Amino acid sequence: MADSKLDLLQGTLDLMVLQTLETLGSLHGYGIARRIEQVSEDQILLNQGTIYASLVRLQQRGWISAAWGVSDNNRKAKYYSITKDGRRQVRAERSNWERLAAVMGRVLAATGTGGHQ
Amino acid sequence: MTTPRQAWARLVSFFRKKELDREFDEELAAHIELATQDHIRQGKALPEARRLALLKLGGVELSKQVHRETRGLPWLDGIVQDIRYAVRAMRRSPGFTLAAIAMLALGIGVNAAVFTVTNAVLFKGFSYIDRHDRILYMTSVEGCCVSYPDFEDWRAQAKSFEGMAIVHGVQIVLSDKNGFPEYYYATEVSADTFKLIGQRPILGRDFAAPDETPGAAPVAILNYGFWERRYGKDPTIIGRTVRMNGALTTVIGVMARGFYFPQNQDLWVPLVPTPNVLRREARDTWFVFGRVTDGITMESARAEMETIGRRLERAYPLTNGGFLPVVRKFHEFYIGPHAALIYGSMWGAVGFVLLIACANLANLMLARAMVRSREISLRIALGAGRWRIIRQLLIESLMLSGLGGFFGWWIAKWGTHTYQLAAKAPGYSWFDHVLDYTMDYRVFVYLVAISIGTGILFGLAPATRLSKLDVNSTLKDGGRGATGGGRGKHLSALLVIAEMALAVVLLAGAGVMIRSFLNVYTADLGVQTEKILTAGLNLPVARYSHADARVSFYDLLQTRVEAIPGVESMAIASYIPTWNVQRFPFELAGAPPVDERRRPKISVLIISPAYFRTLGAAVLSGREFNEGDGVLGLPVLIVNQRFASRYWPGENPLGKRVRLFEGNMPGPWRTVVGAVSNIAQNDVARPESNFLVYLPYRQMPYEGGINVLVRARVPPGTLGNAFRQEVHALDSDLPMFGPFTLADRLLVNYWDRRLYGALFLIFAAIALLLASLGLYSVIAHSVSRRTQEIGIRMAIGAAARDVLKLIFVQGLLPVGIGLTIGLGASLAVNRVLESELVQVSPSDPITLVVVSVVLILAALLGCLIPARHAMRVDPVIALRHD
Numbered sequence: 001m002a003d004s005k006l007d008l009l010q011g012t013l014d015l016m017v018l019q020t021l022e023t024l025g026s027l028h029g030y031g032i033a034r035r036i037e038q039v040s041e042d043q044i045l046l047n048q049g050t051i052y053a054s055l056v057r058l059q060q061r062g063w064i065s066a067a068w069g070v071s072d073n074n075r076k077a078k079y080y081s082i083t084k085d086g087r088r089q090v091r092a093e094r095s096n097w098e099r100l101a102a103v104m105g106r107v108l109a110a111t112g113t114g115g116h117q
Numbered sequence: 118m119t120t121p122r123q124a125w126a127r128l129v130s131f132f133r134k135k136e137l138d139r140e141f142d143e144e145l146a147a148h149i150e151l152a153t154q155d156h157i158r159q160g161k162a163l164p165e166a167r168r169l170a171l172l173k174l175g176g177v178e179l180s181k182q183v184h185r186e187t188r189g190l191p192w193l194d195g196i197v198q199d200i201r202y203a204v205r206a207m208r209r210s211p212g213f214t215l216a217a218i219a220m221l222a223l224g225i226g227v228n229a230a231v232f233t234v235t236n237a238v239l240f241k242g243f244s245y246i247d248r249h250d251r252i253l254y255m256t257s258v259e260g261c262c263v264s265y266p267d268f269e270d271w272r273a274q275a276k277s278f279e280g281m282a283i284v285h286g287v288q289i290v291l292s293d294k295n296g297f298p299e300y301y302y303a304t305e306v307s308a309d310t311f312k313l314i315g316q317r318p319i320l321g322r323d324f325a326a327p328d329e330t331p332g333a334a335p336v337a338i339l340n341y342g343f344w345e346r347r348y349g350k351d352p353t354i355i356g357r358t359v360r361m362n363g364a365l366t367t368v369i370g371v372m373a374r375g376f377y378f379p380q381n382q383d384l385w386v387p388l389v390p391t392p393n394v395l396r397r398e399a400r401d402t403w404f405v406f407g408r409v410t411d412g413i414t415m416e417s418a419r420a421e422m423e424t425i426g427r428r429l430e431r432a433y434p435l436t437n438g439g440f441l442p443v444v445r446k447f448h449e450f451y452i453g454p455h456a457a458l459i460y461g462s463m464w465g466a467v468g469f470v471l472l473i474a475c476a477n478l479a480n481l482m483l484a485r486a487m488v489r490s491r492e493i494s495l496r497i498a499l500g501a502g503r504w505r506i507i508r509q510l511l512i513e514s515l516m517l518s519g520l521g522g523f524f525g526w527w528i529a530k531w532g533t534h535t536y537q538l539a540a541k542a543p544g545y546s547w548f549d550h551v552l553d554y555t556m557d558y559r560v561f562v563y564l565v566a567i568s569i570g571t572g573i574l575f576g577l578a579p580a581t582r583l584s585k586l587d588v589n590s591t592l593k594d595g596g597r598g599a600t601g602g603g604r605g606k607h608l609s610a611l612l613v614i615a616e617m618a619l620a621v622v623l624l625a626g627a628g629v630m631i632r633s634f635l636n637v638y639t640a641d642l643g644v645q646t647e648k649i650l651t652a653g654l655n656l657p658v659a660r661y662s663h664a665d666a667r668v669s670f671y672d673l674l675q676t677r678v679e680a681i682p683g684v685e686s687m688a689i690a691s692y693i694p695t696w697n698v699q700r701f702p703f704e705l706a707g708a709p710p711v712d713e714r715r716r717p718k719i720s721v722l723i724i725s726p727a728y729f730r731t732l733g734a735a736v737l738s739g740r741e742f743n744e745g746d747g748v749l750g751l752p753v754l755i756v757n758q759r760f761a762s763r764y765w766p767g768e769n770p771l772g773k774r775v776r777l778f779e780g781n782m783p784g785p786w787r788t789v790v791g792a793v794s795n796i797a798q799n800d801v802a803r804p805e806s807n808f809l810v811y812l813p814y815r816q817m818p819y820e821g822g823i824n825v826l827v828r829a830r831v832p833p834g835t836l837g838n839a840f841r842q843e844v845h846a847l848d849s850d851l852p853m854f855g856p857f858t859l860a861d862r863l864l865v866n867y868w869d870r871r872l873y874g875a876l877f878l879i880f881a882a883i884a885l886l887l888a889s890l891g892l893y894s895v896i897a898h899s900v901s902r903r904t905q906e907i908g909i910r911m912a913i914g915a916a917a918r919d920v921l922k923l924i925f926v927q928g929l930l931p932v933g934i935g936l937t938i939g940l941g942a943s944l945a946v947n948r949v950l951e952s953e954l955v956q957v958s959p960s961d962p963i964t965l966v967v968v969s970v971v972l973i974l975a976a977l978l979g980c981l982i983p984a985r986h987a988m989r990v991d992p993v994i995a996l997r998h999d
Contacts, residue, residue: 028147028148028151029144029147029148030147030148030151030152031151034155047173047174047175047179047180048148048152048173048174048175049174049175049176049177049179049180049183049184050175050180050183052141052144052145052180052183052184053183053184053186053187056184056187056188057123057187059126060122060123060126060127060130060188061120061122061123062122071147071151073151073154075147075150075151076143076147077144077147077148077151078140078143078144078147
């Protein structure tokens with residue numbers, strides 16, 4: 001596991017993007033991609049291009065909004081920020097995710113100790 | 118899960134493709150630059166930094182595609198692309214495209230037209246009546262007649278009806294300050310008629326119960342069109358009085374525009390029963406309608422009416438014997454008892470036409486598929502999935518059928534209009550305005566549905582066939598894979614077989630219908646119709662209460678009319694030839710007595726002396742009536758030949774005695790003074806049961822309608838005005854029906870059968886045309902595909918005869934199989950038509966032989982042209998042919 005990168009589960013990228021925007025405020029696509037890579041300590045296999053599909057999805061659902069702005073090095077770039085609906089969504093997804101993770105953890109632990117092998 | 122918001126955003130994106138693409142290009146460019154600079158900052162050289170940036174992005178084009186698919190509607194993009202592709206393919210072969218669209222437009226068009234007509238006849242009915250399908254129409258025995266006391270009993274006893282009303286059409290003379298006295302059509306109705314059908318006057322008030330009580334002040338409600346024509350839509354007409362047949366009548370209401378019920382009329386008046394009407398034996402041209410109570414089926418309502426009818430028959434055997442109620446739905450009453458069968462078969466016929474068009478199209482598509490199999494193999498080889506290929510081919514066929522449907526709409530429009538003109542009954546039709554032939558949304562939905570269905574039907578077989586192409590062999594052998602192989606050929610032959618079978622069934626059905634019509638049309642009526650003018654007169658009882666007055670009126674009229682130049686003779690009769698004649702119980706002198714309820718009945722006509730001379734019928738023995746056969750003379754009778762040979766076979770009928778009964782009241786014994794040739798009455802289709810006796814008008818000067826018959830030396834139509842003048846000279850207030858020539862008048866007997874015959878002929882012609890075209894195109898195509906083979910055969914010495922044989926066998930084999938199947942099927946299908954057929958068997962051998970010969974000839978012609986082409990093939994050219 002250590003030398004291979006994690007495949008992203010369906011829908012997890014969207015939550016990561018939302019969470020990133022909630023923490024850091026307004027950010028452009030490259031910035032979001034970098035941030036996710038950094039936070040995951042490069043454990044995630046991420047085609048940066050797929051960030052944009054996720055951004056389109058979130059935008060169409062009304063969870064984030066986009067506006068053209070200027071980057072630090074004076075480059076025109078599109079900046080995304082989370083909306084009120086998006087924050088609500090992030091809270092809901094986060095608690096969902098935590099519950100699921102806890103359950104998964106318990107299930108895997110139970111199988112590990114009580115298995116028949 | 119897609120939220121509505123997301124769906125909307127995707128749809129918007131679909132239409133903002135260019136703009137969004139440009140924006141995303143910019144965004145990606147920014148991304149790459151930002152990433153590149155990051156890498157440079159980490160110490161990489163520019164080209165390497167840029168390479169790493171692109172690598173991490175995962176490819177520019179891929180990103181763009183994922184972006185596009187996520188934000189928009191990728192399946193719609195695919196369809197748009199397929200449509201563009203289909204348009205290109207259609208442009209590349211304009212001949213095929215035009216032929217396909219023309220065939221489809223024809224097939225879909227006739228279907229939509231027949232749907233419109235059938236919908237109007239079988240389902241719409243009185244479209245402005247609330248739930249008109251709950252209304253039943255009632256008469257006694259075929260089309261005639263209900264007496265007022267019968268109606269009252271029905272209404273009182275029937276539990277299945279919310280209400281019942283009686284209807285009677287009359288002609289009235291109306292005079293007021295707004296114009297000359299004129300004749301108008303009025304309908305006498307029960308006071309609650311409008312309530313029953315859920316209609317109210319738009320102006321004034323409805324009839325109320327007091328309006329129909331004897332002695333009530335006369336009132337009338339106007340039809341909108343009449344109000345517009347005669348009174349210029351003057352609202353102050355309400356409450357004004359006009360004279361109707363001389364009586365002061367108050368106008369109390371106006372009905373809505375376009376409202377007629379139950380026939381065309383100018384106004385409605387309440388039916389006030391007079392003592393004369395209240396007699397149970399007084400049967401006039403009434404009919405009754407009723408609204409069936411919710412929750413009760415039509416069948417149980419019918420059954421209840423039959424029970425009531427039997428009860429009345431038992432209670433009043435003399436007046437009601439044999440007069441059971443006949444209960445009909447709208448189309449059975451207005452169009453005919455077989456309306457559903459006829460319009461249903463018409464629908465079936467055009468369905469067959471469309472199926473034949475489909476078979477043709479499928480075959481053409483298949484043939485074209487062969488030409489295109491290389492192109493499609495290439496697409497498959499380049500990675501197009503099977504579903505993708507099917508979808509693309511289906512979109513092509515749907516576009517063809519869509520265009521066919523578009524033009525079909527106009528064909529349907531034209532067809533419906535033409536039908537409407539053709540279906541107008543000759544002379545005055547009492548329900549012209551009832552049927553609604555507008556092409557409304559239902560027709561549109563139907564047309565769209567059959568267009569889509571057709572597109573899928575003829576597109577699916579070639580599409581699935583093509584999607585299964587063996588890519589390797591097709592690309593290798595130059596595109597022969599799709600249909601050059603056995604299975605394609607089998608499919609094509611199968612389609613030809615189906616097409617032929619459908620054509621045979623359709624043509625055989627149409628054939629027996631047309632023969633049946635011709636049988637009726639050419640039936641010997643026993644009269645010289647072309648020389649005769651007829652008119653209907655009805656002497657008002659008020660002014661002609663004495664029999665003498667009536668007799669002398671017609672005597673005077675005869676003298677005056679016979680003085681018109683060009684007139685040979687004039688006669689009167691209670692019925693014109695071919696019409697249904699009222700029947701009375703009778704008894705032969707010397708016959709054993711029978712129970713009065715079992716007495717046989719005979720059709721009785723009342724005529725004036727010159728009747729047979731005027732119609733051109735022959736007096737076979739004895740004499741005609743003459744002026745001496747009056748009240749003071751011996752009671753006499755004339756029989757037709759069929760009556761004489763049935764009741765006195767081999768004997769001389771003259772001097773025999775017969776008496777007729779009215780109820781159980783025997784009339785006087787009448788002596789037969791003549792026997793005449795047979796004149797058709799009652800059912801023209803069944804002359805063998807046409808037994809008639811004639812009585813002299815002078816001995817039976819009844820009150821009521823009389824038909825005047827005038828025999829002319831000149832074309833009878835030219836005598837109309839002179840005749841009208843003579844009638845008006847005698848009585849200027851007398852309403853008249855006609856005059857019409859007898860030939861025109863008799864058209865009423867045929868027009869519906871003629872109409873149906875013509876329609877089936879048209880459908881059969883279209884089917885024949887389509888089937889022949891289909892056969893031709895299949896054979897022509899297969900010959901052109903086999904040019905090379907034929908060339909080789911001829912090069913190695915095959916004679917022209919062998920080549921011909923090859924082509925004909927290949928072409929005619931499926932035709933023969935299809936013909937056989939079709940003949941078998943038509944024996945079963947035609948049985949459905951049996952009740953409509955007159956003196957022709959549903960499996961009429963002549964029709965079947967003619968149909969087979971016609972189809973085989975069409976098939977031969979279809980083979981001949983490609984065969985001639987094949988014979989001229991130059992082997993050298995053929996061998997080079999690919």
